[in-house]
Amino acid sequence: MEAIDGLIHGFGVAFQLQNFAACLAGVFIGNVVGVLPGLGVMTAISMLLPLTFAMPPVAAILMLAGIYYGAQYGGAICSILLNLPCHPPHAVTCLDGYPLTLKGKGGTALGVTMLASFLGASFGIVLMVFFAPYLVRIALNFGPAEISSLMLLGLLAGSTLARGSKLKGMSMTCLGLLLGTMGTDINTGLQRFTFGFPELDDGLEIVALALGLFGVAEFLKSVNAVAPVSTSATRIRIADLWPSRSELRTAIVPALRGTLVGSLCSMIPGTGPTIASFMAYGLEKRVSRRPQEFGHGAIQGVAAPEAATHAAVQGDFIPTMSLGIPGDAVMALLLGALVIQGITPGPQLITEHPDIFWGLIASFWIGNILLMVMNMPMIGLWVKLLSIPYRYLYPSALFFVCIGVYSVRSDMFSVGTTLAIGVFGHVLLRHGFHPAPILLGFVLGQRFEENLRRALLLARGDLSIFVTRPISLAFLLTAVLLLGAQLYFALRRRDEIQLPPSASPILDE
Incomplete structure (x- = not known):
């Protein structure tokens, strides 16, 4: 009953004019970002983060969240119609979405995608409504030791479950932790790693770090790598978006299974929608009676991963x-946006800031309905956006990056810092180091250090406090199991690679 009352209060907050307008603007911007390759959701949120400083906290979070889940809708469009996975979660959607387009069923694939996405998002929202308050009741019993162990688990999961090399992911997380220590020590008042620059006494700005790593670096990486897209063969009418009854019956059960997979993945920090979509596709292919159809235009191959993606996106909150x-x-970036607004996310958020928590949940439903209504008549416009020349797109985006960074402190030092971070991030990308774990380590670094030192202070330096408290011990054991599992799979893959082709245990599917 408490959840229902909170949800009713949330709809009252979300339907306020400024909050509704912020949600509408967020999902629209997210849709555009999702369609355009090279402009990731991290770049968009980083660029618009300075704009939220002058906005009320509720409207700011609703807009940034709308960009996040709105981009997932837009990303499916170019994946299905053009075989162009603009964003990682939709790479698996290309496998069956584009063959459906070649068969003249591109509109059907988009219609199934919208329905499956709404189903997955709705389940993720319901899960958040009923599960988050229960999780908060447990979290109220957490002390500094439990919080430190939980953050350690989140850091390990974020670094080891990210795509690419696990060792590189862990090294990037450690770099983020190191960057988080820059500035004035909260306990001693001493400056750390400022290198004589007084502008760094307050630490590194999260806006500068995010825009450098996911704005400048991504632009430098993609500016010569993205080829112009031809949309001459893409023609979709509104009537083409409605699947037949038989196609709906084929898609509904895979969408439900994908929703469950995405919801489970959202509970594990570091997995995210990309892993959820690939897991849902793999599961659907395993349980299908006709697995040979996958990769040649199977409706199930579109419904399952898209439902998993949206369930994971909503569940991540x-x-x-x-x-x-x-x-x-x-x-992590949305968490930083809350901190900038003077709000500390955690167990007290629901009770201390119910407008933000319940307003955000209600806006999820409003935003997803807006996305469904918006995408139907504007499919042609989204496809046309892909023809924008990148020689115009990238300089414009870099201009707004500089404006956004300068507006934080009104000095050129922040702009120079962002450009330096961007060049450094581009070098990391060129050598296979994905910068996403850096931001995770940076955001959690100060809180992890604060709770770690507080726990050791209460225990008078006795490290056994982390294993004598049951909840803390459970988190630490989970972290050990996670590391052990990653090591086991790494050794197993190495052994399989060393096997001769005739002895390979991998079946040719």
Whole structure:
């Protein structure tokens, strides 16, 4: 009953004019970002983060969250119609979405995608409504030791479950922790790692770090890598978006299974929608009676991963809002946006800031309905956006990056810092180091250090406090199991690679 009352209060907050306008603007911008390759959701949120400083906290968070889940809708469009996975979660959607387009069923694939996405998002919202308050009741019993262990688990999951090399992911997380120590020590008042620059006494700005790593670096990486897209063969009418009854029956059960997979993945920090979509596709192919159809235009291959993606996106907000533990880099940036607004995410958020928590949940439903209504008549416009020349797109985006960074402190030092971070991030990307774990480590670094030192102070330096408290011990054991599992799979893959082709245990599917 408490959840229902909170949800009713949330709809009252979300339907306020400024909050509704912020939600509408967020999902529209997110849709555009999702369609355009090279402009990731991290870049968009980083660029618009300075704009939220002058906005009320509720409207600011509703807009940034709308960009996040709105981008998932837009990303499916170019994946299905053009075989162009603009964003990682939709790479698996290309496998069956584009073959459906070649068969003249592109509109059907988009219609199934919208329905499956709404189903997955709705389940994720319901999960957040009923599960987050229960999680908060447990989290109220957490002390500094438990919070430190939980953050350690989140840092390990974020670094080891990210795509690419696990060792590189862990090294990037450690770099983020190191960057988080820059500035004035909260306990001693001494400056650390400022290198004589008084502008760094307050630490590194999260806006400068995010825009450098996910704005400048991504632009430098993509400016010569993205080829112009031809949209001459893409023609979709509104009537083409409605699937037949048989297609709906084929898609509904895979969408439900994908929703469950995405919801489970959202509970594990560091997995995110990309892993959820690939897991849902793999599961659907395993349980299908006709697995040979996958990759050649199977409706199930579109419905399952898209439902999983949206369920995971909505579910990612549960640990972020209720525990203050971001599940991925986007959640870490949204966590930073809350901190900038003077709001500390965690167990007290629901009771101290119910307008933000319940207003955000209600806006999820409003935003997803807006996305469905918006996408139907504007499919042609989204496809046309892909023809924008990148020689115009990138300089414009870099201009707004500089404006956004300068507006934080009104000095050129922040702009220079952002450009330096961007060049450094580009070098990392060129050598296979993805910068997303840096942001995760940076956001959690100060809180992790604060709770770690507080726990040791209460225990008078006795490290056994982390294993004598049951909840803390459970988190530490989970972290050990996670590291052990990653090591086991790494050794197993190495052994399989060393096997001769005739002895390979991998079946040719």
